[in-house]
Amino acid sequence: MEMDSAAFEELVIDELDRLPDEMVDGLDNVVFVVEDRPEDGSLDLLGLYDGLALTERTQYGTGELPDRIVVYREPHLAACESDDELRDEVHTTLVHEIAHFYGIDDRQLHELGWA
Template sequence: MIPEQFTRAMDNVVVLVEEKHPTESLYGLYHGVALTERTHQYSGALPDTITIYRQPILARATSYEGAREQVITTVIHEVAHHFGIDDDRLDELGWA
């Protein structure tokens, strides 16, 4: 699902699937230090996480294809955060 040129560039990040966020209705969440923000002090850090939340996606979807498309959009959105792209820019690009 993630193009190979991006997966090769990703560093110290894991992708997880959980049922739902404990306090918010989110499709996904990036937690970590974006590649563009890392310095020499980042060395030895635990992996960043991209979490995809299953229940909100399935609750919104009206079909298998709709759920699939939302997962793709959510993964791309969160991977973009790993690369340092903020929500405003993602909105401009149509990936908000």
Template sequence: MPKPAAGYAGAGRDSYGRLVPDNGSVLEMTRETFEELVAEALDRIPPELTRLMDNVAVFVEDEPPADDPELLGLYEGTPLTERGEWYAGVLPDRITIYRGPTLRMCESREDVVAETEITVVHEIAHHFGIDDARLHALGYG
């Protein structure tokens, strides 16, 4: 699991309330490159699982909602385990991976790759109905 960037433990906050390492450095990565890392993380999901994913779309956003500035990813929708006969004609579930907080917490490109993969797996697991407690126990917290 990636470690927080050097100086992150004593981090301050910027004007939006987002954590910024106390050494002032934030890893730079274009949105396009980050989107490619998310796509690669999705490609590493075993095909037997991706075939089971239903009515879900994955997005990359730069920043999470202001009320949760350290959020790395978010699943919004109805997990497969809760869908019934009524589930039809609805908008796709949404998985969002946030670039800003991921880059702020990682020290290297390798850390970003690892954290992105963890976050993608974590959010897909929510689509399958796996809760945070179980994900933490499995190391995807």
């Protein structure tokens, strides 16, 4: 599947806007970033939460760098064959990485059917 960076970023923003308010309202000091690939160049990783989960924070105040949720464009395109499939996969990736922000680990995500 082919899609340029700008169109993919728009799709990510669109899917982020479609998420339930109760899921995104608690996202404090979090930025969403679209990158082409993970640093290792692989196509295996669709997204990444880079930060400290709420459940692991003892103190959080001003001055901290924002947590990052990264969505990787090329792995998504390699994994999907249609626009609908791509949209669904981006949605799932966003939910998955936001869950990590809230302290939900991969095991719990599998139990909930989100991974």
